[in-house]
Amino acid sequence: MKTILVAMSTALVLGACVRMPRDAFVVTPEELAQREMETRRYDGIKEGELLVASEEVLQDLGFNLENSDTKLGVLTASKQRSATSTGGILAAMFLGWGGASKDQVIRVCLVVRPVQATSGSAPAESHFVRITFQRIVRRFDNSHVGQTLNKEELYEIFFAKLSKSVFIEAQRI
Amino acid sequence: MKRELIPVTVLAACLLPGCAEHLNQRMFDENEQTQLEKRSYESRIFDTADKEKVMRGVISTLQDLSFVVERADFFLGTVSATRLGRNYQLRMTVSVRPKGSTQTIVRANAQFNVQPVEDPKAYQDFFSSLEKSLFLTAEVGE
Numbered sequence: 001m002k003t004i005l006v007a008m009s010t011a012l013v014l015g016a017c018v019r020m021p022r023d024a025f026v027v028t029p030e031e032l033a034q035r036e037m038e039t040r041r042y043d044g045i046k047e048g049e050l051l052v053a054s055e056e057v058l059q060d061l062g063f064n065l066e067n068s069d070t071k072l073g074v075l076t077a078s079k080q081r082s083a084t085s086t087g088g089i090l091a092a093m094f095l096g097w098g099g100a101s102k103d104q105v106i107r108v109c110l111v112v113r114p115v116q117a118t119s120g121s122a123p124a125e126s127h128f129v130r131i132t133f134q135r136i137v138r139r140f141d142n143s144h145v146g147q148t149l150n151k152e153e154l155y156e157i158f159f160a161k162l163s164k165s166v167f168i169e170a171q172r173i
Numbered sequence: 174m175k176r177e178l179i180p181v182t183v184l185a186a187c188l189l190p191g192c193a194e195h196l197n198q199r200m201f202d203e204n205e206q207t208q209l210e211k212r213s214y215e216s217r218i219f220d221t222a223d224k225e226k227v228m229r230g231v232i233s234t235l236q237d238l239s240f241v242v243e244r245a246d247f248f249l250g251t252v253s254a255t256r257l258g259r260n261y262q263l264r265m266t267v268s269v270r271p272k273g274s275t276q277t278i279v280r281a282n283a284q285f286n287v288q289p290v291e292d293p294k295a296y297q298d299f300f301s302s303l304e305k306s307l308f309l310t311a312e313v314g315e
Contacts, residue, residue, distance in 0.1 A: 018261050020285040025298035027237045071247040072228055109241040117229055134241050146257030
C-alpha cells in the first residue's frame with residue numbers, strides 16, 4: 001500500500017515535469033532512417049490488392065483489425081501478448097520488483113500510398129507500403145511504457161511475407 | 174486512522190479543492206489565448222482542392238514524425254495519431270476540410286501527456302513538414 005502511494009505521488013510529480021521534446025515536429029535524420037526501414041515499393045499491383053494482401057498477412061501474424069480507410073490506404077491493427085521473461089517473473093515473485101514486463105499491446109499501422117503522390121512520373125500501379133510497429137508494455141506494478149520498434153528484422157520478416165503473398169519482389173526506397 | 178492512510182489524506186486535501194475550480198479550465202482548455210489565436214496557429218490554408226492528396230500528405234508527414242496513425246476517415250477528413258516516447262505520449266488530430274472550391278484548410282491539435290500543446294512553434298514545425306510533403310506553401314488559416 002505504502003509503495004503504491006509513494007509510486008503514485010512520484011508519478012504525479014514526475015508526470016508534470018516531463019516536457020515535450022523541442023524537435024517533436026521536426027523530421028530528424030533518425031526518423032528518415034526509420035522511414036527507409038519501414039517502407040518498401042511494389043510495382044505492378046493495384047492499391048486495393050496490396051491493401052487486401054497486407055490485411056491478410058497481418059491476420060496471419062495474429063493481429064486484429066482496429067480501423068481501416070480504403071480510400072486513404074490505411075490499416076491499423078493490434079494484438080495483446082505476454083511480455084514476461086523467466087527472470088522478470090522471479091524478480092516480481094521473490095523480490096517484489098514491479099518493474100519487470102508483464103504483458104504488451106503490439107500495434108501496427110500500415111499505409112499504402114501511390115508513388116505518383118511523391119513522384120508524378122511514376123507508373124500508375126506503383127505503391128509504397130509503410131508499416132510501423134509499436135508496443136505498449138505493462139509492467140507488474142501496472143505502469144506502462146511505450147515504444148516504436150526499430151529492430152530491422154521485424155520489418156524484413158513482414159515485407160518478406162507480403163512479397164510472398166503478392167508474388168512481387170519489394171524494392172527498398 | 175491507520176498510519177498508511179495519512180499520505181492519501183494529505184494528497185487528497187492538496188488536490189481535491191482545485192478540482193471544481195479547474196474543471197471548466199480543463200474541459201474547455203481555457204487559458205489566456207483566445208479561440209481566434211489558437212485557430213490561427215493551429216490552421217493552414219493550402220491552394221489545392223484535392224482533399225485526398227492533402228490527407229495522404231498529412232498521414233505521410235505524421236509517419237515521418239514517428240506517429241502511428243490510429244484512425245483515418247476520408248469522409249470526415251480526420252486523422253488521429255499517437256507518438257510514443259520513453260515517458261510520454263503525444264497525440265494529434267488533424268482535420269482536412271474544403272475551403273471554397275479551390276482551397277483546403279488543415280487544422281491540427283495536439284496533446285502531450287495530459288497537457289494541450291499550445292506552443293505555436295510546434296504547429297509551425299508540423300505545417301512546415303506538411304508543406305514539404307505536399308510540395309505546396311501554406312498560408313496562415315482563419
